[in-house]
Amino acid sequence: DAGVIQSPRHEVTEMGQEVTLRCKPISGHDYLFWYRQTMMRGLELLIYFNNNVPIDDSGMPEDRFSAKMPNASFSTLKIQPSEPRDSAVYFCASSLGTGLSQYFGPGTRLLVL
Amino acid sequence: GNSVTQMEGPVTLSEEAFLTINCTYTATGYPSLFWYVQYPGEGLQLLLKATKADDKGSNKGFEATYRKETTSFHLEKGSVQVSDSAVYFCALSGGTSYGKLTFGQGTILTVHP
Numbered sequence: 625d626a627g628v629i630q631s632p633r634h635e636v637t638e639m640g641q642e643v644t645l646r647c648k649p650i651s652g653h654d655y656l657f658w659y660r661q662t663m664m665r666g667l668e669l670l671i672y673f674n675n676n677v678p679i680d681d682s683g684m685p686e687d688r689f690s691a692k693m694p695n696a697s698f699s700t701l702k703i704q705p706s707e708p709r710d711s712a713v714y715f716c717a718s719s720l721g722t723g724l725s726q727y728f729g730p731g732t733r734l735l736v737l
Numbered sequence: 738g739n740s741v742t743q744m745e746g747p748v749t750l751s752e753e754a755f756l757t758i759n760c761t762y763t764a765t766g767y768p769s770l771f772w773y774v775q776y777p778g779e780g781l782q783l784l785l786k787a788t789k790a791d792d793k794g795s796n797k798g799f800e801a802t803y804r805k806e807t808t809s810f811h812l813e814k815g816s817v818q819v820s821d822s823a824v825y826f827c828a829l830s831g832g833t834s835y836g837k838l839t840f841g842q843g844t845i846l847t848v849h850p
Contacts, residue, residue, distance in 0.1 A: 628780075630761065663739070667781075667826065667840050680837065715780055725771065726838055728780035 626650075628729035630716050636735045642704040645732045648697055649718030657726060658691055658701050659715040667715075673699065706736045743827050744812035748850050750817055758812040758844050760827035763844045768801050770794075770810040771838065775824045783813075784825070788835035817848045822840075 629648040637643055649656050657672040671681040676693045684691070693699040693728070704716055713733050717726040744759040748782040762768065764798030769788045773781040790805035794838060799814045 627765065634758075666842050669837060672837055717781075723785045724788060726781075728773075730780045 628727055629717055630714055630729035632705070632732060633730065634733045634735075636737065637706055638737050639707055640705045641736075642702065643706045643734060643736075644709075645714050645716075645734070645736040647699045647701070647716030649699070649716070650720075651697065651729055653718035654696075654712060654722045654725075655719045655721070655726075656693060656699050657717040657719075659717065659728075660712045661715060662712045662730075664713050670693075670701070703734075706734075707734045710734065711736050739768070739829060739831075739839040741827050741829055741839050741841035743825075743844050744844070747847060750846070750849050752819055752848055753816045754820075754848075756814040756817045756846070758825055758827075758846070760810045760812065760841060761806050762810065762827075762839075763814035764808075764829055766831060767805075768829040770801070771828040771830070772799070772801055772810070772812050773826040773828060773840075775826065775843075777823070781826060796845075806813065810816070816844075819848045819850055820846045821844055828847050 631646045648670045654675050657702045658670040670683045673693045684699045691701045713731045715728050717728045718728040738759050740763045742761050744788050764815045771786045772784040774784045776780045785796040788804035789793040793802045801810050801812045824843045824845050826843045
């Protein structure tokens, strides 16, 4: 299995621009998670889906952030408009069932200038 | 709600030294417990897990035992290598956090030759 795939791996953009991060979970997994990691705040869960349905988005920082999962093999996290404080590494993870191991992608390093 | 507390870092050791990273948790019911490792520039990888009391998870020379009486899941390794330098995260699943992981803040380990 190819594991969790994220794209792009690196993104540099200017403040105010729209940013879209993409994730392909491991085939057959029914949970998908979006995390953000920064030095200051550590690892934060932003939102997670079960069977393509958002279950908990309480970690989404504000309305500028949105996430979708149109099918079992694809999810997006969008930031519009982006701000310098959004600079972080964004991870996608997937798992099969609850209480089981999550498998993380390599992350997208976002820098907003 | 659920919470995970890891020992303060960073931890610096010489090669072949004994490693302990403490982890304690708060959760209702019977959570599953995990240790994840993050190497520089990479996503988190599952290192080991335990799903019930007194279970011992082990992998790559690392061990951790699920101690319900002390609500702990300490990570140990008898002889560390330079290649073990990474950030280690303790996490739990279950209790009030249905479907998602609750992570500790992470402990940075540096091993010198």
